[in-house]
Amino acid sequence: MEEVIINDCVRYCLKTGQLSRLDSVEQYINLDNLETAVLSYFIERDNTLITYDNLLSIWSSPVATENSLNRVISSLRKKFKQVGIAENLFINTSKKGYTFVGKLGTDDKAVPVPWKKWILSFSIVSLLVIAFNITIDWQDKVQQVPAIDMGEVRTSKLLEDADFKLDLAYNLANDRVAYSKKNIKDKYWYSEILDRYRGDRLRISLPNKNVRKNVWLTDNELVVRVYTEESCSIEKVTIDESYETFTFKTLFPCNPNSYASSLAKLDETRLLITDAKFNDTASDLYLGDTTTGEVTRIAINNDGGAGFYKVITHANSDLVALLSSSDGVTFRIDLVDSADNWKRIWTEYTKSNNYSVAWDGARLAFRNNKNGITIVTFNGTLEAQRINLPMLTPIHNISNASENSILLTSGQFAAQKLTYNDAVDSHLISNKANIHASVAVFLTDNDVLYVSTETGINQIWLYDHKARKNRQVSNFIEEQRIFNISVDEKNEFLAIEDNDGITLYRLNVYYSELEVLHTIKGRNPFFYQQTLGYADYSGQNSVIRAYDLASGADAELNIQGGLVGRTLDNKLYYSKRFQPGIWQYFHDNEDRLVLELPSSSYRWLLNDKHIVYQNDIGEYFEYNLEAGTVDSFQSETCVRPLTFKGKLCISGEPTESETSIIVLE
Structure with a gap:
């Protein structure tokens, strides 16, 4: 069950977070992420007084107050009026909470909807798990497009602390995760490698320098960007078998004043590099040969602005994901074909800044305009299906882990x-x-x-x-x-x-x-x-x-x-x-x-x-x-x-x- 009828005249779609009149399905009102979560929470518990504390637990945020809740309720009332329900569906009990009094039904007949299977525990992990289970039905809609098997879903929190964490890179060969890390009191970033199952950590750092933009070459070789305000180099980090010591080797020079920069492995000897001449100038896409040290610019238009600030590859596909922004407000995600003169074959525009996306050669996951996650499945070079997963805590990085899995950072990045x-x-x-x-x-x-x-x-x-x-x-x-x-x-x-x-x-x-x-x-x-x-x-x-x-x-x-x-x-x-x-x-x-x-x-x-x-x-x-x-x-x-x-x-x-x-x- 993906839809419910409210007061015999308005359709609410839980999957998309949209309200529409039954007599005009083409005209609809979009609910934002919190409005969707709050309304779904009420519908599951219709005609029941929900306390302020229970409703505020939806936020998973320290800034949530009763004013926050009242703002969402007020906005929901206005949007219901826009689709034809003028009466108040949210009854307030002073100093206690709210009760949803709308009449619920389905398209077939006005009977109570069996909402038990839609119960949402508004934590980030369970939201994703449930969203995967209730929305993926690709085999019935698109032939030759495999569905994600979510029969046995496992979620793991690998690390939680008070440091900023970006530039996620998962090593399939040894189940280690590399990421860039920085405490609010520190001046410089460093890279860290976490053993997923043992919990061991290895810090990759240099005195008075930033170490970021991690990408794996092999099971014990990592490429990073090392920079200060005056100098910059792309370095290969070789880690010993015990994962206790490491050495640096310079591969290429880079521009120290480029914020829009990233690295990706194209094949065994070549790296993709995005870099700019100065801060606030557009980054281009380059190809670096690790055996010769030669770097050549790839002829693809960066559209100005920040240019290409992130490049993502996968060993099983010639398609490369490129992230760019021409104005800092609208963000563009492209899939380009590295085997066909870097031709753009798919483009998505978002208002939500994606630091990175997950691309496994068949599916692309990115943060959408509602601060949820959209997963797009491709059949060859054609988009075959997409689903939207609601999220109630901020998402900052989305990356690949093992097959059919996503690695991400979530939570309050900075306040x-x-x-x-x-x-x-x-x-x-x-x-x-x-x-x-x-x-x-x-x-x-x-x-x-x-x-x-x-x-x-x-x-x-x-x-x-x-x-x-x-x-x-x-x-x-x-x-x-x-x-x-x-x-x-x-x-x-x-x-x-x-x-x-x-x-x-x-x-x-x-x-x-x-x-x-x-x-x-x-x-x-x-x-x-x-x-x-x-x-x-x-x-x-x-x-x-x-x-x-x-x-x-x-x-x-x-x-x-x-x-x-x-x-x-x-x-x-x-x-x-x-x-x-x-x-x-x-x-x-x-x-x-x-x-x-x-x-x-x-x-x-x-x-x-x-x-x-x-x-x-x-x-x-x-x-x-x-x-x-x-x-x-x-x-x-x-x-x-x-x-x-x-x-x-x-x-x-x-x-x-x-x-x-x-x-x-």
């Missing part, structure tokens, strides 16, 4: 506390998980706008420092990723950048309401001389433009190559897309290069005659605009600055990761 800092002390703004570290701005010395997920999705909040109180400003219904916010000098306008671009709002005098004024397809909003500045970024080129707040027309500002703009004392400074550095804008004269940056051209702030910037390993420096000198940025209270106002600072204090490595087979 942070926001602190309000003056010259002598710091005060906690919020200890909830604020997803984006750069999203905070001063309105006054006392009032701060910031983004928090306290109610379950990103909302704009106001912190009153004197009263030590927080209150919600926005009331967004749909989940959205907020990248930046900016306010003008008079605190009349607020610009918010999300996945769809920039929305300009008017703030009322109490900072309690947001009125939509205008939308712009742009990035990195800032206010400058009665205009809203932004980057018009196409993936290949970037131009800083401006929107006149008074006339509603385009302003004259046009800075070719500009990506990030900030203002100080009515002066405009900006950084460019392809040239690490900061320039000052002059209307009637040539712009002046103020500061050359080591690599990153976007992590910088302006404050009190200084430019504060961060290098690739997280160290902060400040450049004195008057003296022209550079010093380490040191503050006892503002350790990781997000925004300044004079001597005041908002700092982000990252919390430890809570991620696990899990194998499903």
Whole structure:
């Protein structure tokens, strides 16, 4: 049973999370991941009072509150109204919980649905197991496409700790898992190898260098990327038979300032490499011969932006998975044929950032737009079937393990506390998980706008420092990723950048309401001389433009190559897309290069005659605009600055990761 009829007029599909009217199946309303989980939980227990605690257990997240639940219930009520059910299906019992009172039935006749086989235990592992069992039915639909045998499903948690874990690579020959690891207090990444069954670990590291991007060559040979801000090399790590010692051998040089980089084994002597010339330039695909040291570029269009940031291969297929993004908002997954001039044979676009995908030569698994997992099965080069698996905890890596199994990392990858800092002390703004570290701005010395997920999705909040109180400003219904916010000098306008671009709002005098004024397809909003500045970024080129707040027309500002703009004392400074550095804008004269940056051209702030910037390993420096000198940025209270106002600072204090490595087979 995959569908249920509610109140004899609305169809709810548990598999897709969609509501539709019975008389109009082509028109439907999508539920997000939490809405789907909550509604399914209610339907399984219809006409039963469900306590707040039981409902909140669905989240598997420390940020879940009764407000989070109320937001989901409110959204469900609105979506039921959109499909024709105006009456309240969720009855609240004060201080206790909710009861779902909808009438349930099937297409055949209005009788109670046997929901016992749909019981969901909303932990990550059991969700996946049940989703596999109830959705896979490929043999009946597509001939010659094998189904995954989930008759005996086993799930194993291989590792759980407070370190970040990425770059998963499974060795089929000896059941060892390689991954990149870093504690929040560390400067550098290192690789670690875990024996799946014995639990033994081997740390692969070098002093004052990052070691990442693991790929297995043989059962005791691993290829990694070793880099600092000044140097980079692709190294072969040879491990002795006892798995206690190892040696490094340089295979190829690489570019140290390339974030969009990855490695994959094409065959016994050749590696696929993605690499870029500088930070924020598109990565190309290269072929490296491990016997000769020769590296050649493969002629395939990277579409600009980040370019190819991940490549995945499998020994049983000539098809190669390539991950790319031209704008940092939409992410592209391609299957290309390495035996046919790297021809693209399949493409998928997502709004969800996939650090990696699992590809076993016949099935491709990736994180979908609902933060679940989609598994696509191929018959040759043609897509034959796909299923969607709901997930209630964040997924950061998906990779292959053994046959018919998936390796993944899940859990809270990174959160942070926001602190309000003056010259002598710091005060906690919020200890909830604020997803984006750069999203905070001063309105006054006392009032701060910031983004928090306290109610379950990103909302704009106001912190009153004197009263030590927080209150919600926005009331967004749909989940959205907020990248930046900016306010003008008079605190009349607020610009918010999300996945769809920039929305300009008017703030009322109490900072309690947001009125939509205008939308712009742009990035990195800032206010400058009665205009809203932004980057018009196409993936290949970037131009800083401006929107006149008074006339509603385009302003004259046009800075070719500009990506990030900030203002100080009515002066405009900006950084460019392809040239690490900061320039000052002059209307009637040539712009002046103020500061050359080591690599990153976007992590910088302006404050009190200084430019504060961060290098690739997280160290902060400040450049004195008057003296022209550079010093380490040191503050006892503002350790990781997000925004300044004079001597005041908002700092982000990252919390430890809570991620696990899990194998499903």
